[in-house]
Amino acid sequence: MTETKDADVRFLMGNEAIGRGAIEAGCSVAAAYPGTPSSEILESLVRWKKELNHPIYVEWSINEKVAFEVAYGASLAGARSLAAMKMVGLNVASDPYLSAAYLGVRGGLVVAVADDPGPHSSQTEQDSRFFAWFAKTPVLDPGTPAEALRMTLRAFEISEKYEVPALLRPCLRVCHARQNVPISAPLPIAGVGPFKKDWTRWAAIPKFRLILHRKLNEKLSEMVRAEPECRPRLISEASGGPVAIITSGSVSSHVRDVAASDERLAQVDVYKVDMPYPVDAAALQEIVDSHEKTLFVEETYPVLELHVQDRRKVLGRMTGHVPPQGELLPDLVEDIMLSGLGAPTVAKPAPQIKARRPSLCPGCPHRPAFYTIKKVFEHAIYSGDIGCYTLGVNMGVVDTCLCMGASIGMAGGLARAPQGQSEHPVVATIGDSTFFHAGIPALINAVHTKAPFVLVIMDNAVTAMTGGQPTPANDYLADGSPGVGVDMEKLIQGCGVESIEVVDPYDHQALQETLERARRHTFDDGKGVSVVIARRPCVRMPNVEMPEERYEIGEECDLCMSCTRDLECPAFQYIKDDKQMVIDEDLCAGCGFCVQVCPSQAIKAKGSAHA
């Protein structure tokens, strides 16, 4: 994204195409919470905003619920608006989302929700098309980045026409795929005029909700009648053959390639549904009735399949022809299509190599924090959370990981169960962004109920896992413009926590002493939850300067392996033939923590005199 022209072709990632689509649609407010595979949607909006000098307002919100509410408010006030998130984020935003479906919108409101079949970077394989069905809102399901741009424009139109939020559901293989995408000049900022007071709608009591529900149902029926995207369209040559395939979204691009590459599949009619909800169920039934067999290939739930009333000639997830979990990649799609035809499938060798597990980066401040937590609270239950620091699991210092913010809520329960309480103190760990996202109500709950656990907030000043987006503690906003940094200590104080300490995790002794004081406060003195903030910026941020110092391992090393096992630092490498531990200077970040904790004090700064 370097030059500006009115109409052009750019090599765009699906998420960038969605951002571009929003700009082209005249969207003027966008809010998001980062999460793989959705984060680049808002990031690209920031770049488009700068490139085009566009007036769109963009924000990284504190969580997805707030992001949706910001976008919804903007829509009621007349703007076209966008909220972006990953699919589990829609769970967080589900309360306002379902209500908004009844109340409706004014300016077009698009909620871009990235699904992660696999799952590659998520807790679930939930299908946001199913969520759209549950909420009774339309959902568009792009198959490619170029289609994602076109569908973003359509989603705004449909949302505004029917006054209902529209969901856009790209899967990972659209979000992070790239292709040349035609782009056009942005429309002027769109709008439907300023906010209009109407409490029977915007503040509807249950009596009016019934009326609104009826209206919503009427809107859905009208969509099926009027919008071409609700109907399956043929994307192969009409074969007149006995078998049909009905597909949608990113998996449709695999289906298309597989069908084109295998002669046995030439006699198959392939249909794609662009809007899987609300879908023209009668048109689906017609395809099923006019073929001997119809195979449904969709990710990840059988949304289209379940819309067929008479499924006697249907193959899909409900019949076990499509596996009930896992991502549908071309190899599997080929197997599914061939077995659907009754043709033999080819066995494919699975690689025998063990997975290469990710690790915390060299120099990551979470590593010394986890190391010291484990030392001070040796037999604790470690209630973990979602972010880079979930990788503390490698060091044996993350025992649970449920969802955003659950480390604190669950710690309250882990500490209440009567079984083995005395032997196992509870220590919760959470990152700064996740704490802001969903940890604050849980912390207030813990204070109020005198829950006995220690909370360590691992504050690296950004949302690191997803690429370093700002948190509410930063004094700048998504586009770099100034914001107000929220003071984390004051916030925690305001929650009623009595014991709060801030410490640099690189300083082993200071961190250990701080954790010991927290332990006394919470467990020995029984004074309820204590909070330790282990604060040091993420080493991956471009403005962070790391020490130049490099280290070497002296003869004192007795190969106890603590550096690779307990510290789990990727910079250490054991040379088996030489029976020697070495430090890879290119990987080493120079944090020097290993020097402080090596049991045989064998690690020394390079060039310093040996003892």
Place this chain on the structure above:
Amino acid sequence: MSANNVTNVLIVGVGGQGIILASDVLSKVAGRVGHEVKKNEIHGMAQRGGSVSSHVRFGKTVSSPIIKAGEADVLLSFEQLETIRYWPYLSAKGKVIVNDHKILPPAVFTGQQEYPPDILQQIKECVPDAVFVKGDDVAGKIGNPRVVNVILLGVLSKYLDMPGEAYEEVLKESLKPKLVDINLKAFRQGRSLG
């Protein structure tokens, strides 16, 4: 070329080796010479030292961004062990380019797992014309360990039917000005090795 006249290039390695840039440049070059291009890349937790791959597919019409098993025309691997992991993707007549470099997984250096000792030998036996590149040594000589990806891109370019100038143009447009010269040097060096 595989079915449907699509060229499939699979680039694999370990998070942090610069695979996204290499595959991005390749894709843009393919687009520039008139192909339809689809590319897939990996973001998120795998970038923290996990196994990563980038699929690049180009030809007259390309729909899916993902290569099927047995259909990669070129397997370009930035790391020895990763070559084996993605071996099933290689087509019967596929080209293999391997960076002669090991990145030990944590399970190896804690002693829970062995790093297979003779990977290059195994590859040679399966594919006699496999190309081995000491990319990290070359990068060291050029003076920046971070240009391994562009050296390997240079090697790769020898086996794809697209002009070297197109790569150089795209590199110039994709990189920060201060990094252009060293990367052009790396690309040319790689191209001379192929």
